[in-house]
Amino acid sequence: MKIEVKDLNKSHPLVLAAHLMSVAYHQYETMIPACEMVLEQFPQLTPEQVICLWVGVNCANNDC
Incomplete structure (x- = not known):
């Protein structure tokens, strides 16, 4: 998937995937x-x- 900053929002697949990765x-x-x-x-x-x-x-969880 090509990702451009201008396309990112709360429902963008990458953002949703980031939330899932946190879990x-x-x-x-x-x-x-x-x-x-x-x-x-x-x-x-x-x-x-x-x-x-x-x-x-x-990194967010381990002081990288």
Whole structure:
């Protein structure tokens, strides 16, 4: 999925996926199941985009 800042809003798939990643991050102890869960719900995103979501949530929770 090509993402442009001007298109982002509360209902954009990337934003919704980010919220789901926040939940998945706390539900699973490792990156792979969390990313798989988000990719399953948002197949229009690339694996690289989902990994970036995980990294962002990880940093927000661990003083990166």
